[in-house]
Amino acid sequence: MFLFRHTKRIDMTQLIGNSSAVIALREEIECLKRSDAKVLITGESGVGKEVLARVLHANSPRASGKLVAVNCAGVAESLLESELFGHTKGSFTGAYRDRPGLLEQANHGTIFLDEVGEMSARMQALLLRFLENGEIQQVGSVLPRQRLDVRIISATNRSLLDQVKAGAFRSDLYYRLNVVHLKIPPLRQRRDDILPLTTHFLTFLSQQQNLDPPQVTDEIAQQFVEHAWPGNVRELKNVIERLIVRRSGQVVTLDDFWQVCPQDEWTPHTPHPEVEPAVRPVSIADRLFDRMVRDGESFWSAVYPSFLVRDLTRENLRDLVSKGLRQTRGSYKILVSLFNMKESDYRRFLTFLRKHELQPPFHQFRTPPAPGMAKVEGVARRLH
Ligand SMILES: Nc1ncnc2c1ncn2[C@@H]1O[C@H](COP(=O)(O)OP(=O)(O)O)[C@@H](O)[C@H]1O
Numbered sequence: 001m002f003l004f005r006h007t008k009r010i011d012m013t014q015l016i017g018n019s020s021a022v023i024a025l026r027e028e029i030e031c032l033k034r035s036d037a038k039v040l041i042t043g044e045s046g047v048g049k050e051v052l053a054r055v056l057h058a059n060s061p062r063a064s065g066k067l068v069a070v071n072c073a074g075v076a077e078s079l080l081e082s083e084l085f086g087h088t089k090g091s092f093t094g095a096y097r098d099r100p101g102l103l104e105q106a107n108h109g110t111i112f113l114d115e116v117g118e119m120s121a122r123m124q125a126l127l128l129r130f131l132e133n134g135e136i137q138q139v140g141s142v143l144p145r146q147r148l149d150v151r152i153i154s155a156t157n158r159s160l161l162d163q164v165k166a167g168a169f170r171s172d173l174y175y176r177l178n179v180v181h182l183k184i185p186p187l188r189q190r191r192d193d194i195l196p197l198t199t200h201f202l203t204f205l206s207q208q209q210n211l212d213p214p215q216v217t218d219e220i221a222q223q224f225v226e227h228a229w230p231g232n233v234r235e236l237k238n239v240i241e242r243l244i245v246r247r248s249g250q251v252v253t254l255d256d257f258w259q260v261c262p263q264d265e266w267t268p269h270t271p272h273p274e275v276e277p278a279v280r281p282v283s284i285a286d287r288l289f290d291r292m293v294r295d296g297e298s299f300w301s302a303v304y305p306s307f308l309v310r311d312l313t314r315e316n317l318r319d320l321v322s323k324g325l326r327q328t329r330g331s332y333k334i335l336v337s338l339f340n341m342k343e344s345d346y347r348r349f350l351t352f353l354r355k356h357e358l359q360p361p362f363h364q365f366r367t368p369p370a371p372g373m374a375k376v377e378g379v380a381r382r383l384h
């Protein structure tokens, strides 16, 4: 049986792993302990960029200050400025009171700018001005600018340098943010981390849910180690979370593993910073697919409401379902699990697809399996 130790408390500002890449990162953290240097962290989505930012902050002279995280891709362009710099009452519709910005909240601490590559040209200019003089002016304020003392750690899953070359990111801002560059390799390139992370998540997530952890045999542990993990550590964590819900206290079988982790041998479309061009069109279906398969969101929250209010077209949805069915080799049952719905939602999901004529015929996805897909095909045949 795969060794499973109980640890009392898990520190979330801890970089778990034994790989040489993680050991090298720990050495970098040690070197940066007394530094205030700006750090740029790159790596595919889900590799642990935010964890690393938190560890850097916790191991810095600013540890007693706050770490404030902001996802530059998740905030509408029109709001990002007031989010970062704050605003005064009445400066725009909906600004009912003065509100300090995130930079001010991070004063004497660190701000973590996630997905920094997604900032608009205007935001890049404003950020650059702040980096040059450390001053902010709230949106709508006529008061003198305020000086702040904030360390900046930024992260991106794109190659900022490629974006600079493509004219989408300012080179002056790039060089200011990129004083120290830390790269986190994808999980498939540091497989030594998989078992320590598995133990960590089995312990932590079972404790969190007050459930007994499932039992992982050596054979299953080997599956974990060999899997491609296109969604990196985030995907590993989601898979373990699903296993805990389904198999608490029980021995995990190979079928269980493939049920919660049906995709295999497919490459993530997230560009790898070192090798792929950064500017590449990503379809709506790709984005939605990632939100479910990589980030663990359910179809019912990531897709269904947007379709009902017509933010998504039937064509968007057909693309998404087809993409999913290609992964599951035409099995709608596995699709339900892939899109993070409960098994009991199968009927509801199919009724929804039928009602809106969103069902591509599954036969077209039943092509002969690629070598690495054999296991998925096996599951698909049994379940359909
Ligand atoms: N080395 C690690 N040790 C512990 N947890 C990790 C590690 N790497 C990633 N995680 C966990 O995986 C998930 C994704 O990590 P995150 O830092 O959000 O990735 P990214 O910012 O690169 O998309 C989080 O839940 C995080 O806690």
Ligand SMILES: [Mg+2]
Pocket (backbone or CB within 6 Å): 046, 049, 050, 114
């Ligand atoms: Mg992140």
